[in-house]
Amino acid sequence: MNRTVSPLLHDYKPAKDPKGKSIRPIQWFAVGLGLPLLGVALVLSVKSTPVDHPSKSVAAAGANAELRPIGSQIASEPVLILADDHDAGGAVHEFHPPLFPSPSEFDSIHLTVRSGDTLDRLFRKNQLDLGHLAMITRLPEAGARLRMLRPGDELEIEHDNGKLVRLYRKLDLTSALVVSRNDDGFKAEVIDRPIEIHRRRAYGRIDSSLFESANSAGLSDKLIMNLAGIFAWDVDFVLDIRTGDDYFILYEEIYQDGKYVTDGEIVAAEFNNNGRTFQAIRFADKGGRSDYYTPDGRSVRKAFVRAPVDFSRISSSFNPRRRHPVLNTIRAHKGVDYAAPSGTPIKAAGDGKVVFRGVSGGYGNAVILQHGGNITTLYAHMSKFSATAKIGQRIKQGQIIGYVGSTGLATAAHLHYEYRLNGVHRNPRTVELPQADPINEAYKEDFLAAVQPILDDLLQYKRTQIATASL
Ligand SMILES: [Zn+2]
Incomplete structure (x- = not known):
């Protein structure tokens, strides 16, 4: 692959040290006026980098990215600001010193x-x-x-x-x-042991794979898996991802005793995929239920996910430039093929019941699930079945039902996946999927009020990315 430097850049902060050593700043920069939430910001200089598709303004944003605190109107100087603002909920997280202050007499x-x-x-x-x-x-x-x-x-x-x-x-x-x-x-x-929650922003642009974009941006695998999990109902992360897709994330980092511990929840995210834009905001209602919703309060969940394979096993080595041979095979038959290493877990696309499990001609080892709404899904060429996927068994969405193989008429290991509505084959990649319940009406007003400042924050961040890129 003749890539130049990834346009994804280390676009918002230095890679963090998993052992919790402090991040080494190049230059400390105190921000005072107009930024009451912000204690200290970290300034790094960023080199401008050529971008594959300068015509697409959002894609170009990765070339000169920055991270800005809430409320910042400054948008032009070529610096990267790492903001460490506290969460917008107004909670004050005190700093707690290590348990054993040293030096000790013992x-x-x-x-x-x-x-x-x-x-x-x-x-x-x-x-x-x-x-x-x-x-x-x-x-x-x-x-x-x-x-x-x-x-x-x-x-x-x-x-x-x-x-x-x-x-x-x-x-x-x-x-x-x-x-x-x-x-x-x-x-x-x-x-x-109290924790501190810091809110962060991140931007990534996909050049070869979602995971590579995350690595380039210094994001953890956990964070990127959570991002993919949020949009798994709309985006097939094995087959839909395109060069130039990008994402904006507001998320939490958990600190303890002044040290980074782990990534927390994604607060809000936008994923731009092949001309489509998806947004999700996390909302915890007073009933204690938290989930992700679109800005108008629809659930991001659907009764079926797009890709019934554990995509992390596939896309870590996935190159979209070689994807077309896979796509071409879609037209050849009434399902979707996911090329994947033998043994990759296959997950139920939706809640259902196992109505077939066994060998079926060219399908080899296959499982058929019966879902509500007279929908069935079929999974073929498995190397083996999951022990829990027995005939008559109820299966939850995402539960492993078997493993990728090449049994039956298959020249290489792949999952063949079919979706049928009233017995008729539909394209699993484009079929309109049944929606999950929207936000409870009782919480709708709370939701809309809570969501607006978060959305504003996300959009503001996105605008600064784009503005910087177009300079
Ligand atoms: Zn097939």
């Missing part, structure tokens, strides 16, 4: 659990008092939480010549166990 050990390790073994290896170990594992709050060690778990221990002073174990993202010495022996408690 020695501390940081232990990482390896396969086969027990607490007893770790205590012996580090010459820690085994009598103290026996005491702390008898504490009701601590016992079970200490016995269940998994490889990779981490423990922090403070001791005084082997005498245990304090032990700290992270339990999950928001809680930890602390065992500390007191006058009567030891006490154990589970403490909260």
